[in-house]
Amino acid sequence: MRRVAWRPVLLAICALAALAQVADVLDATGIGGAPPWQGWWGANTGASSKPFDLAVTSVDRGGPAARAGLRQGDLIDIRANTLDERYSLLEAPLNGRPLTLSVHRGSLQEKLTVAPQAPKLTWGFWLATFAALWLLLFATLIAWRGADMPQMRLLSLWIAGFVLTGALIAFAAPWAWIYVLLNISVSVVGPLTVAFLAAFASGFAQPLSRPRRIAQWMCYAFLAIFIVISLVGTVGVVTLRFDPLSFVESYAGLISVAAAVLMAAVCGFLAVAASRGVERQRAVWTLVPLAVYFCFYVVGLIATSLSLSYGDTIVVSLMSTLVLLAAPVALTYAALSRRLIDVGFFLNRATVFALVSTIVIGAFILIEWTAGAWLASATHTTSAIIGMVVALGLGISLRYIHGYVERFVDRVFFRKRHEDESALRRFAHEASYISDRSTLLDRAVQTVKEHTSADDAAILVRDGAAAYAFAADWPRAQVGENDPGIVALRAWGKPIDLHAFPDSQLRGEFAFPMVSRGDLVGALICGPKRDGEGYAPDESEALLAFAHGVGTALDTLSSQSNGAIDSIRETQALMLQELQNLSRAIVRTLHEKSEEDG
Numbered sequence: 126m127r128r129v130a131w132r133p134v135l136l137a138i139c140a141l142a143a144l145a146q147v148a149d150v151l152d153a154t155g156i157g158g159a160p161p162w163q164g165w166w167g168a169n170t171g172a173s174s175k176p177f178d179l180a181v182t183s184v185d186r187g188g189p190a191a192r193a194g195l196r197q198g199d200l201i202d203i204r205a206n207t208l209d210e211r212y213s214l215l216e217a218p219l220n221g222r223p224l225t226l227s228v229h230r231g232s233l234q235e236k237l238t239v240a241p242q243a244p245k246l247t248w249g250f251w252l253a254t255f256a257a258l259w260l261l262l263f264a265t266l267i268a269w270r271g272a273d274m275p276q277m278r279l280l281s282l283w284i285a286g287f288v289l290t291g292a293l294i295a296f297a298a299p300w301a302w303i304y305v306l307l308n309i310s311v312s313v314v315g316p317l318t319v320a321f322l323a324a325f326a327s328g329f330a331q332p333l334s335r336p337r338r339i340a341q342w343m344c345y346a347f348l349a350i351f352i353v354i355s356l357v358g359t360v361g362v363v364t365l366r367f368d369p370l371s372f373v374e375s376y377a378g379l380i381s382v383a384a385a386v387l388m389a390a391v392c393g394f395l396a397v398a399a400s401r402g403v404e405r406q407r408a409v410w411t412l413v414p415l416a417v418y419f420c421f422y423v424v425g426l427i428a429t430s431l432s433l434s435y436g437d438t439i440v441v442s443l444m445s446t447l448v449l450l451a452a453p454v455a456l457t458y459a460a461l462s463r464r465l466i467d468v469g470f471f472l473n474r475a476t477v478f479a480l481v482s483t484i485v486i487g488a489f490i491l492i493e494w495t496a497g498a499w500l501a502s503a504t505h506t507t508s509a510i511i512g513m514v515v516a517l518g519l520g521i522s523l524r525y526i527h528g529y530v531e532r533f534v535d536r537v538f539f540r541k542r543h544e545d546e547s548a549l550r551r552f553a554h555e556a557s558y559i560s561d562r563s564t565l566l567d568r569a570v571q572t573v574k575e576h577t578s579a580d581d582a583a584i585l586v587r588d589g590a591a592a593y594a595f596a597a598d599w600p601r602a603q604v605g606e607n608d609p610g611i612v613a614l615r616a617w618g619k620p621i622d623l624h625a626f627p628d629s630q631l632r633g634e635f636a637f638p639m640v641s642r643g644d645l646v647g648a649l650i651c652g653p654k655r656d657g658e659g660y661a662p663d664e665s666e667a668l669l670a671f672a673h674g675v676g677t678a679l680d681t682l683s684s685q686s687n688g689a690i691d692s693i694r695e696t697q698a699l700m701l702q703e704l705q706n707l708s709r710a711i712v713r714t715l716h717e718k719s720e721e722d723g
Contacts, residue, residue, distance in 0.1 A: 135268030135281050139261060142285040145292035146257050152296055153244055163297040164213075164220035164241030166190050170201070172374035177204050178229065179214060179370060193226075193239040200229040204365060211362055212304035213241070215373060217297040220244075257288045264288070276328035280411065283321035290315040305363060312355035316348040316382070319389050322415055326392040329408045330399035337395045344388035351381040390416040404624070545576040546667040553674025562682050569675045573651060577664065581633070581652035586679060593647065604630045614638040615645045620665055623650075635660060637668050639676025646676045646683075 155161040167188015173180035178200040184191050203211050205227035213219055214226075218241035226237045244250075264284035267277050293307045293314075323344040327333055333341070354372050361369025372378065393412035400408045552572045559565040566584050573582040585604065588594035592603045593611060604611060610629035613621045620637045623629065631650055639647040649672040651660070660668070 131278060132268060132272040135272055135278065135285075136265065138282065138285045138289075139265045139268055142264070142289040142292070143258075143261050145289050146254065146261065149292040149296055150254055152298075153246060153250065155243075161220055161243055162299065163244055163295065164218040164222070165244040166218050166224070166239050166241040168195060170214065170374070172370055172376070173200055175200060175229075176368040177365075177370065178202055179374070189239050189242055193237045195226070195228065195237055195239065196230065198230075202227040202229065203370070207301070208363060209299070209301040209304065212301065212308070213297075215362065216304060216308070217295045219297050219299055222299070253291075257291060260284045261288050276325060279321050279325040279328065283318055283325060283415070286314050286318040286321060290318060305359065308359050308362075309356065312352060312359065316352050316385065319382075319385050320345060320348055322412075323389040323392045326389070326396040326408075326412055329396040329404060329412075330401070334395075334399065337392060337399070340388050340391045340395060344385050344392060347381045347385035347388060351378055351385060354378040354381065542661075542664075546663060548572065548576045549667040549671045553671045556674045556678035557681060559678060560682070562679070565675065565678055565682070569649075569671075573649065573668070573671070577651065577660070577668070578654045579634075579651045580655045583633075583650045584639075584647055584675070585631070585636075585650060586647040587645075610636055611645070611648070614648055618645075620669055635665065635668075637665075637672035639672045639679065641673075641677045641680035644680075646680050648672070649675070 151161075153161050153163045165188070167185035168181055168190035169183045170179045171182045179202075181190075181195060181197055181199045181201065184195055184197050201214065203214060206214065206224070209219070210224055213222070213224055218224065220241055220243050222241065224239045224241065226239060228235055228237050261284065264281045267281040267284075272278060272281075290311055293311050296303075296307055298304065298307075323341050327337065327341055354375065354377060358369045358372030358375075358378070361367050361372060393408075393416040397405060397408045397412060549572065552569070556565060556569065559568070566586075569584060570582050573579055583595050585593045585595055588603060592605055594603050606612075606615075608629050608631070609626045610621060610623060610631040613626065614636060615638075618638050618640055620635050623631055623633050623636055631648070633650045633652040634654075635651050637649040637651070638645055639649060649668065651668065654660075
């Protein structure tokens with residue numbers, strides 16, 4: 126799919142995940158004063174050795190389960206419950222709906238009624254919600270600015286799928302069919318998020334080595350096993366034709382998902398080890414936090430399945446939330462400092478829009494209030510006319526307000542960035558007024574290093590009819606016109622990522638074509654930056670204009686040099702002709718004098 130097709134798809138998925146997250150919050154807090162749907166019964170359960178029996182692994186001493194008489198080690202026969210009650214036991218109970226449980230305690234069997242109550246919303250719940258919304262902001266930003274890059278699409282899908290899974294996994298509803306639909310969705314979307322992480326890791330340091338391919342396909346195989354186990358368990362819960370707990374609460378499903386997550390983490394760490402330079406820094410700041418959280422999440426699942434106390438499971442959950450919060454923090458740093466995505470334009474537009482909206486709305490309210498205070502006795506028609514005049518005046522001045530705010534934001538928040546771009550474009554214009562070729566090349570390289578923080582930069586200029594050579598401080602190694610990088614620059618006239626041309630003799634991060642009169646007269650080669658950042662799109666545009674300006678100046682100097690050489694050759698030819706005429710005149714004069722003397 127092309128970018129124009131991927132962007133709306135990704136944005137729609139992000140919107141769906143956002144709606145699910147908001148619905149999850151409302152499910153736990155209620156709407157408009159109404160009680161929440163999501164309940165809490167204060168007990169953890171797991172698999173048992175007896176078919177259709179759910180083992181109580183821990184009980185909160187002050188919870189509804191403890192007050193009903195439920196104890197650790199009790200076995201709950203799920204066959205005595207309806208479908209929605211079975212899902213209330215296995216997933217999230219409905220607040221206020223009593224659950225009558227058939228409990229086996231040793232040789233005794235009794236009926237206990239548990240009344241789930243509204244959940245205790247701790248700071249961990251709100252931190253997890255904040256982290257999920259923060260992650261969704263990045264998923265949306267990536268979908269908007271990076272939909273044309275496969276790796277960024279995978280990262281956006283991973284984040285959106287992860288948030289969607291977390292929102293659906295603990296959702297409670299009064300209808301059984303919603304539980305079934307949510308259970309099937311989580312069984313598919315949850316494993317896909319792990320697969321997206323493994324696929325995202327495969328985008329670094331290509332081509333993949335054999336260990337990386339093996340780890341990736343092992344991850345996919347374990348995920349396929351988990352999906353089958355989970356879906357079979359869903360069928361068992363609905364039909365009770367076989368024991369579903371051997372699938373839903375089985376160690377086989379836990380082991381398969383743990384192995385898949387481990388393989389995804391291995392894919393991430395192998396990608397970091399295989400990457401170099403700026404790519405390695407991006408891999409570290411994106412893959413490591415996500416892989417660490419996934420591993421910690423599996424540790425939490427294993428801990429919950431063991432016979433831990435209820436308080437210990439709460440502690441594990443809070444620690445998992447704190448680790449989750451580290452993921453958006455790391456992504457924020459990667460986006461702002463490591464240029465994972467170009468957020469400068471997005472932040473610029475968002476800041477300008479917010480300030481313009483604030484000014485316009487504030488001015489409208491202030492003028493309306495002032496006019497209302499002055500014309501308190503005016504009729505309704507007069508007030509409406511005044512409102513229309515105010516709105517018209519603000520509408521006419523909106524363009525000027527927008528321009529002023531944009532200049533203010535550029536000066537305050539993005540001053541250094543715009544100064545560097547302006548310096549590059551200014552030199553592109555001044556280059557045509559430099560009359561010495563070596564001075565032009567030296568100043569061009571110096572300007573690039575100073576205003577892009579590039580660790581190194583070089584200019585490749587034409588050297589003969591079919592070759593190019595490095596100028597300035599670089600060794601004068603020749604590059605043929607059939608070099609893959611040179612061919613791409615000549616064919617497309619656009620900047621190229623040199624990592625995509627491993628067979629080229631050009632080395633660095635990007636190459637920018639220096640085109641004049643439709644011909645490639647040279648290329649600007651920019652190496653990695655000293656601070657490890659990447660080249661932003663607007664910065665690349667300024668460098669492309671810079672390369673075109675320097676290329677035009679070089680072509681002009683070459684033309685002048687060729688004209689001077691032609692003039693010298695003409696002068697030499699005239700002098701030679703004059704010398705020949707002079708020699709003939711001298712010979713003729715001598716011959717005439719000798720005849721007179723004779």
